[in-house]
Amino acid sequence: MSRPAFLCRALAVLALIGAAVPARLRGEASPAGGAHEAGLDPAQAQALLGSVPPDREAGRRAFQANCSGCHGPNGEGGRGPTLALPHLPRATSERAIALIIAQGIRGTDMPPFILQAADVRNVAAWVWHLGQLPPEIVPGDPRHGEKLYRDRGNCAACHSLAGYGGAIGPDLTDIGSRRGAAYLRRALVDPGAEVPQNFSVFRPEANITANFLLVSLVTRDGTAWTGVRINEDTFSIQIRDFANGFHSFLKSELAELHKQWGQSPMPSYAATFTPAELADLVAFLAAHKGQP
Amino acid sequence: MRLHALALLLSVAACARADVSYQRILQASAEPANWLTYSGTYAGHRYSPLSQINRANVAQLKPAWIYQMPVEGRVETSPLVVDGVIYLTEKPYIVTALDGRTGRPLWSYRRPEVREVPSCCGQVNRGLAILGDTLFFGTLDAHLVALDARTGNVRWDIVVADWHTGHSITAAPLIVKDKVIVGISGGDYGIRGFLDAYDPKTGRRVWRLWTVPEPGQPGSETWGAGAGEGPQSGGAPTWVTGSYDPDLNLLYWGTGNPGGDYGGDERPGDNLYSDSLLAIDPDTGTLRWHFQFTPHDLHDWDSNQVPVLIDAEIAGRPRKLVVQANRNAFYYVLDRVTGEFITGQAFTKQTWARGLDAHGRPVLLGNPDPTPEGKLIYPGLFGGTSWYSPSYSPKARLFYVMASGDYGQVFYKLPQELKPGVKFERGGARDVVGAEPFGAVRALDPTSGAQRWEYRLNAVSVCGLVSTGGDLVFGGTREGAVFALDADTGRLLWHFQAGGQVSCNPISFAIDGKQYVSVAAGNSILVFGL
Numbered sequence: 001m002s003r004p005a006f007l008c009r010a011l012a013v014l015a016l017i018g019a020a021v022p023a024r025l026r027g028e029a030s031p032a033g034g035a036h037e038a039g040l041d042p043a044q045a046q047a048l049l050g051s052v053p054p055d056r057e058a059g060r061r062a063f064q065a066n067c068s069g070c071h072g073p074n075g076e077g078g079r080g081p082t083l084a085l086p087h088l089p090r091a092t093s094e095r096a097i098a099l100i101i102a103q104g105i106r107g108t109d110m111p112p113f114i115l116q117a118a119d120v121r122n123v124a125a126w127v128w129h130l131g132q133l134p135p136e137i138v139p140g141d142p143r144h145g146e147k148l149y150r151d152r153g154n155c156a157a158c159h160s161l162a163g164y165g166g167a168i169g170p171d172l173t174d175i176g177s178r179r180g181a182a183y184l185r186r187a188l189v190d191p192g193a194e195v196p197q198n199f200s201v202f203r204p205e206a207n208i209t210a211n212f213l214l215v216s217l218v219t220r221d222g223t224a225w226t227g228v229r230i231n232e233d234t235f236s237i238q239i240r241d242f243a244n245g246f247h248s249f250l251k252s253e254l255a256e257l258h259k260q261w262g263q264s265p266m267p268s269y270a271a272t273f274t275p276a277e278l279a280d281l282v283a284f285l286a287a288h289k290g291q292p
Numbered sequence: 293m294r295l296h297a298l299a300l301l302l303s304v305a306a307c308a309r310a311d312v313s314y315q316r317i318l319q320a321s322a323e324p325a326n327w328l329t330y331s332g333t334y335a336g337h338r339y340s341p342l343s344q345i346n347r348a349n350v351a352q353l354k355p356a357w358i359y360q361m362p363v364e365g366r367v368e369t370s371p372l373v374v375d376g377v378i379y380l381t382e383k384p385y386i387v388t389a390l391d392g393r394t395g396r397p398l399w400s401y402r403r404p405e406v407r408e409v410p411s412c413c414g415q416v417n418r419g420l421a422i423l424g425d426t427l428f429f430g431t432l433d434a435h436l437v438a439l440d441a442r443t444g445n446v447r448w449d450i451v452v453a454d455w456h457t458g459h460s461i462t463a464a465p466l467i468v469k470d471k472v473i474v475g476i477s478g479g480d481y482g483i484r485g486f487l488d489a490y491d492p493k494t495g496r497r498v499w500r501l502w503t504v505p506e507p508g509q510p511g512s513e514t515w516g517a518g519a520g521e522g523p524q525s526g527g528a529p530t531w532v533t534g535s536y537d538p539d540l541n542l543l544y545w546g547t548g549n550p551g552g553d554y555g556g557d558e559r560p561g562d563n564l565y566s567d568s569l570l571a572i573d574p575d576t577g578t579l580r581w582h583f584q585f586t587p588h589d590l591h592d593w594d595s596n597q598v599p600v601l602i603d604a605e606i607a608g609r610p611r612k613l614v615v616q617a618n619r620n621a622f623y624y625v626l627d628r629v630t631g632e633f634i635t636g637q638a639f640t641k642q643t644w645a646r647g648l649d650a651h652g653r654p655v656l657l658g659n660p661d662p663t664p665e666g667k668l669i670y671p672g673l674f675g676g677t678s679w680y681s682p683s684y685s686p687k688a689r690l691f692y693v694m695a696s697g698d699y700g701q702v703f704y705k706l707p708q709e710l711k712p713g714v715k716f717e718r719g720g721a722r723d724v725v726g727a728e729p730f731g732a733v734r735a736l737d738p739t740s741g742a743q744r745w746e747y748r749l750n751a752v753s754v755c756g757l758v759s760t761g762g763d764l765v766f767g768g769t770r771e772g773a774v775f776a777l778d779a780d781t782g783r784l785l786w787h788f789q790a791g792g793q794v795s796c797n798p799i800s801f802a803i804d805g806k807q808y809v810s811v812a813a814g815n816s817i818l819v820f821g822l
Contacts, residue, residue, distance in 0.1 A: 066715050069720035111415075112407060113714075116711075233789075234750040234751075234773060
């Protein structure tokens with residue numbers, strides 16, 4: 001399968017943060033929550049959500065000046081989560097994004113931004129745009145692709161769909177809304193072309209994010225293990241082996257620890273499938289767009 | 293109702309002695325059971341002479357109690373301890389007094405929250421000052437508030453600056469004689485920095501030292517002829533608490549980055565007094581000398597790190613020194629009488645300077661300036677270290693710093709106009725794809741900056757350090773561990789997973805003859821004892 005870990009990781013962070021925030025607060029950022037509930041007076045809310053069409057290009061400039069330090073120049077993420085997602089966990093509309101910009105998110109490092117109302121709308125329009133992948137006609141037979149996924153591909157050994165499958169690689173439940181067909185095809189043929197990377201120098205949480213780093217280690221009693229890193233700190237590392245078994249090691253118990261940066265645990269499927277079969281598998285994956 | 297009455301009773305019982313004279317703060321090292329000022333003493337050592345917890349027994353250290361704050365988020369507070377009572381700031385606008393034996397609250401002062409306040413780096417506050425029975429703390433909306441230490445009742449509440457223009461207060465104030473000294477934050481919003489002194493009785497301002505000179509004043513020539521937005525948005529904020537030498541009667545305070553952090557075309561010149569150490573007469577606010585670490589800074593390398601005052605022999609001569617491990621990755625040794633540069637060297641990886649010249653001025657390595665496309669420079673914007681305190685142990689004669697390692701970022705610049713209250717950085721810095729920088733506690737020879745040992749951490753930590761008479765150094769990690777190292781060797785002796793990022797300055801104190809170490813992790817304060 002593809003390895004959209006960059007997005008995956010950011011999604012995981014968003015999910016993590018989202019989970020820690022009370023529902024009422026999350027609701028504030030949703031259209032149902034409404035501006036009034038969010039603590040703005042009606043005039044402020046009207047100014048913020050005004051009817052003048054936003055200027056997306058001005059939004060891009062304002063985004064780069066105000067937001068890119070944390071979210072990356074193109075919303076790809078950094079200290080803060082990626083925003084180049086079609087489904088932002090905290091905001092299901094441009095309006096909701098505008099409210100978050102104006103009010104910040106309590107309990108996180110996202111501060112309220114004091115911008116002109118027009119700038120807020122413009123930035124919101126830009127951020128909303130970041131998540132819009134152009135609709136794509138994907139050739140291939142998704143039904144046949146599903147069969148390949150389950151049988152010869154044995155993809156579920158490492159990947160999950162809708163809560164079932166392995167966790168050696170990213171969950172694919174909504175992969176079709178996060179990655180295009182060309183990316184998916186390349187990931188099947190050349191999985192190492194774009195391996196997951198960890199941006200988080202200053203991790204906002206006490207956990208590291210899911211970047212599926214391949215590690216191999218040897219304990220002091222001579223046992224060797226290989227798997228993907230689940231978490232790590234100064235004193236310990238947690239890995240998942242290729243049978244999806246969880247292992248915890250104190251670093252003081254290890255004789256060797258190797259992090260295989262740049263390598264993917266996933267084999268290439270170039271020799272396994274014909275070009276037509278690859279197209280079918282891509283069509284199957286592209287159809288998985290997650291919950292609307 | 294009953295709880296309230298009980299709290300009142302406890303508060304009266306435990307706080308009756310809260311009377312911290314200036315003499316007591318001057319001689320704070322004589323009463324190590326207490327922690328009377330931000331860095332423990334005026335010298336900025338963050339060192340506790342207490343030795344009950346030591347190398348031999350620290351492995352048995354256990355949590356005595358945990359106090360969980362009601363509001364989530366990063367806590368950077370450094371508590372005060374006065375005769376059994378712990379005073380701390382919570383986020384965003386709460387001050388709480390705790391019974392130090394049990395962790396039970398005595399009172400909480402809750403100020404109405406102003407949520408729209410622009411603040412570059414989270415709703416944080418680093419602590420309080422106390423004089424007599426009055427507590428002083430600055431607020432994110434740039435007020436200075438005086439509270440009755442026995443009750444939390446407000447004695448006065450004054451406006452230091454307008455928060456709408458990007459001003460805020462995050463630093464703990466410092467008491468010097470009969471004045472409350474308080475610094476300002478907002479260097480990323482194009483403010484003009486200053487340091488203020490207030491009358492502790494009334495809240496009346498006694499002096500203000502602008503950290504960016506007026507046109508025509510000495511130093512204004514370092515902002516270019518046209519000046520563009522010039523000094524009025526010159527930055528140089530004073531957002532970490534300084535140190536004080538009572539014999540020289542000099543107050544030492546660091547300043548932050550020049551305004552328009554990453555784009556300097558509009559401010560050609562050294563941009564005084566940004567990224568500098570200022571030596572100030574605390575009676576009048578007069579600048580006695582300055583030393584600029586990073587002239588014409590384009591990487592947001594604030595020089596607000598706590599100045600550490602050390603007396604030591606250099607080349608056979610006893611010297612009064614002020615030393616600083618700077619965010620720009622260099623360690624500096626200065627004469628604290630004159631500001632003369634003595635020596636300095638890098639304490640972590642940096643790629644922007646060949647070294648320091650005879651006057652301590654950096655000799656640039658190529659052109660490290662940010663570009664529109666971005667340029668990789670070490671250290672990244674959070675620096676070799678930052679606001680979290682270093683520690684100096686007079687016993688081990690070592691300077692300890694929480695350093696970043698192998699940490700670079702891609703710095704880029706963008707055109708931007710100044711708008712009051714809007715982040716004014718003219719660029720930014722992004723992380724390097726695939727890099728996993730590490731953190732390290734590094735012990736340096738205080739007179740040279742030469743590294744004596746290091747203890748590596750998995751990730752860059754934003755936790756300060758406290759060293760103790762028990763030959764220990766305490767710190768914490770980004771992943772939530774609190775740890776103790778051997779002060780002489782850096783060997784790990786104890787650690788505890790606290791379950792939330794440790795981003796505070798630890799302290800040590802004693803109650804009823806029992807030593808404790810306190811650290812904030814996540815939104816909790818943890819107190820450890822044997």
